[in-house]
Amino acid sequence: MFKTLLKQVKQYKWVAIATPLCMLLEVLMETMIPFLMASIIDKGVNAGDMGHIIKIGVLMIGTALIGLAGGLLGGCFGAKASTGFARNLREAMYNHIQTFSFANIDKFSTAGLITRMTTDVNSLQMSFQMCLRMAMRAPASMICALVMAFSINAKLSMIYLVAVAFLGVVLFFLIRKGSGLFRAAFPKYDELNASVQENVSAIRVVKAFVREEEETRKFKKASNNIYKVFSKAEKYMILNGPLMQLTVYTCIILISWFGAKMIVGTELTTGELMSLLAYCMNILMNLMMLSMLFIMLSMSLASAERVSEVLNETSSLQNPENPIMEVKDGSIVFKNVDFGYNTTSEKPVLRDINLEIKAGETIGIMGGTGTGKTSLINLISRLYDVTDGEVLVGGHNVKEYDMEALREQVAVVLQKNVLFSGTIYENLRWGNSEATDDECKQACKLACADEFIERFTDKYDTYIEQGGSNVSGGQKQRLCIARALLKKPKVLILDDSTSAVDTATDAKIRKAFREDLPGITKLIIAQRISSIQDADRIIVMDDGEINGFGTHEELLETNAIYREVYESQTGGSGDFDEKEAD
């Protein structure tokens, strides 16, 4: 795990190595300072030796300057290494996600990927910086101080060893207990956030049912719960401070007492006693630092795991060697295709699919939810790989094509489609970055999007908000279709892409397809019979299998499912937008 992450340090390797070294320099200089101070007092001030004060003073300023240089460089390097590391991580993750197949994305879920790229990376950046700057500094400073203390007086310094051991053990247990409680408390925070989220997005329901007071009551209860669990967890954590004070003060008292006796016994000088006392603070502060470091690291461990999981994921779809770059025509063949999203699940989503579609045909696909319509068409542009059998487009197995080339020539308008923030032109040019304005307009005309675009004040330069929130559902769908048309594909797949478009416009779009795009193979998934009944042939899906395949008239006669749906939609209970005049 750490190897995966550390690989991303890349160009910041040297800075990352230099940081702890600079910190080491700073620490060494810092340890010198109390030593020099003692000298100023002992030999300078107390002895009244001005020359010594100046000499050591200059030495001390020099030491301070070197320490300053170390500190400054360490600070710069540390910042650069850690923020650079975060940048590389984000970039590596983002680029890696681009190679993910649909199956990979499904595995992590989009929300999961977003959290990993934002929150987790931030927490890693902080930990990394802490590691670089503190992991070396704190122990080094502690050891230096201990060494100095021992060199002054080994017997007295034993007190420090005992103190360090005592504090270390107690801190360890405190932190373990406390962080356990914290970890248990954090999900409560998530719950609270979820409830805010819920109330923000469903505010209409809350208001419609006049539930404001009840929701506030619920929220306050949850909020008070957090108050309780966090107060409890922090109760352990705050013991740190007093404990630290207790140890320091005990040390001071012990050293003073035994030190005084030793001075009397001429085993120690006054100046040395002062230095020993100065190191006391230093040693225990650094121990404290170290414990903080452990807390930080243990907390970001989960983040590290989650990030490296993404980085180590291999895409389930790989490009073949010597891929075919050109799709010859829009013919599609399914040979004994089985497919399941999860190879271990018992029942595949698609079973034994055999299909032959000629180039230029218009094929309607219908069936209830969960019957495998979307799964079927996802195999054509190789968004997923078949479990068994093969799918051929333009006479070749889809696995033989370059994936990008295949997807350029098999355009899919997804069921859950999105527009991106940017102008309409920019969105359209996702289909073809070189498309001219006229080509864009032409595509919009075919998709019947031109009429409403022309009504916008900025026309094609209208800015689409994130997720297309400023256009209606039907308008969004038409823009998505136009975007797909700009690819000039050999195969066009519409996955329920006109559900929010009114019947009249839907009919107009289909007419345009029929008349202006005769060469393109068109696959249309729809719930409304009217959207597909004029197709050349219609596939009826049922429970992962093809239940019927034929023209509208044939299916009406032979296929029970088709007939039932047709009757329900044209009889009294159909869709208002749907009825066609016969």
Added chain:
Amino acid sequence: MAEARPAARPMGPMRGPGGPGARGMRGPRPKIKNPGKLFMRVMKYVFRDYAIPYIIVIACIFIGVFASIQGTLFTKTLIDEYITPFLLTPTPDFTPLAKAIGRVAIFYAIGIISGYTQNRIMINVTQGVLRNLRDELFEHMEKLPIKYFDTHAHGDIMSVYTNDIDTMRQLISQSIPQMVNSVVTVISVFISMVILNVPLTVLTLVMVAVMMFCASKTAGNSGKYFLEQQKNLGTVNGFIEEMIEGQKVVKVFCHEEENMTQFKELNDNLFVSANKAHTYANILGPINAQLGNVSYVLCAIAGGALALSGISGLTLGGLASFLTFNKSFNMPINQVTQQLNSIIMALAGAERYFNLLDAEVETDEGYVTLVNAKEENGKLVECEERTGRWAWKHTHQADGSVDYVELKGEVVFDFVDFGYTDEKMVLHDIELYAKPGQKIAFVGSTGAGKTTITNLINRFYDIQDGKIRYDGINVNKIKKSDLRRSLGMVLQETHLFTGTVADNIRFGKLDATDEEVVAAAKLANADAFIARLPQGYDTMLVGDGANLSQGQRQLLAIARAAIADPPVLILDEATSSIDTRTERIIQESMDRLMHGRTTFVIAHRLSTVKNSDCIMVLEQGRIIERGTHEQLLEEKGKYYQLYTGNAIGA
């Protein structure tokens, strides 16, 4: 003290920009307006609810500083009064020293106890203030008009709860006590220094000024870049969110390369500002620490010269003490400067918090209320118990007389004009009349204004001109909560809440019995699928009911409306592709729900439209045709076109 929490809470699976201070803040926000005022306002919250504990905390800080100064002085006493004399006597008596150590131990104990007390109280103050901040914000948010939610990014609202309140936590729990501690220390040490020697104090102050200057320069830069970093972080997170959400589309369009380039650019911007922000923050510590050392040396040299030349009466022992004080004078200044960044961030957070808290709430000047009613001697009177009959209690403002009007569900629109903004009207001259129990259907293309009309009946938005009357009463006079209670709503997008299935149904009526819940579920055809769930009615729903199918969620929404049993219903039929079988079940339960109620329905289904008492055909915010199905077919207008599919231009 050890703070075991990471700077910001990881937000788990929540949507929206996450991480420390990550937010959808798009516009540049380089400076905080009125930092002093914001600070005072935050403090007001602390003192309002926790005045006494906070004062005790401050008192503890005083005691702590006092105890630690006693500790510092002890070193001097130890050497001057005990050890040095010991060296002069051949058989030193250690009893006075033991007593002195005992005395200082008491001081230490006081220090430890006050430190603990301070921290212990601080937990309650911090967590309590946080709770109150959250609670107040939530309570306020629930009162905001729908318009606020329609015009503000939900991610931004969320981030106030997750990030901004957290930055305020740091301010209250760490920065302020730290500052108080530092100020107290600085003042007491300063007094001690002045007593010891004035010229050296001046020298120390000059060095402090230099330190402060450097610190404010670096901290200012650091703060500037931190704010910039937050902005860039928001942009990057926004980009990640948008693109990962649309990742499947990205793949289908082979847009990976372009996105990588774009991402790299944003990511690099973030790196530049983050690097600068952290660099400035990192170098602040070393600069101050070493300047402190320089100050120490300068004092030692100057003090040595003074003491040796005998001017200004400085003794050598005094100089030793002074140098100790010099050290303890620089330390707190150092600590304060370290807190500057958190303070800047906290104030930026506080600003956003108060912006949300100051947003204007939904006003309600309605005074007509909904009461239980029964008939006595042919007259309607108010009663306590639930009778199944309801009346509007209309207290006339002029003379205080009270009228009771039975709740029937008659709704009238009189020449209503409406626009989401005053400049652009969405609805024009809407006129409609619904008798109790009638079904009114709205049809028309997307954007014609169907949803908008339904938003007006329950006053999610207020109209610009005209009147809406409910049982003859202008809706503006009816208390909003009572108005909405009398209107049921089933929206196209079904939102469910975390809780059990029964809780979700009970959403419509808080005190509903288990039997009522089951009855409502049965009416909505939801009983069958609920029975099949692992824990039946006690099955927990999470994440907006993600474990249910779309159809099932819709059935629950219908049950939720059914249990409220409102006389008037607003329905927005789903266009979503639900398969025919589920659709039939939903339709059946919708029909049952509509039975006997005045219903406004945004219709997509033929049967709904056909059975309506009146169909309103909307186009560009106007009703262009109205009548029954048969009448409209005869008119051969827009409705006919829609119905027959022989639309425009075909």
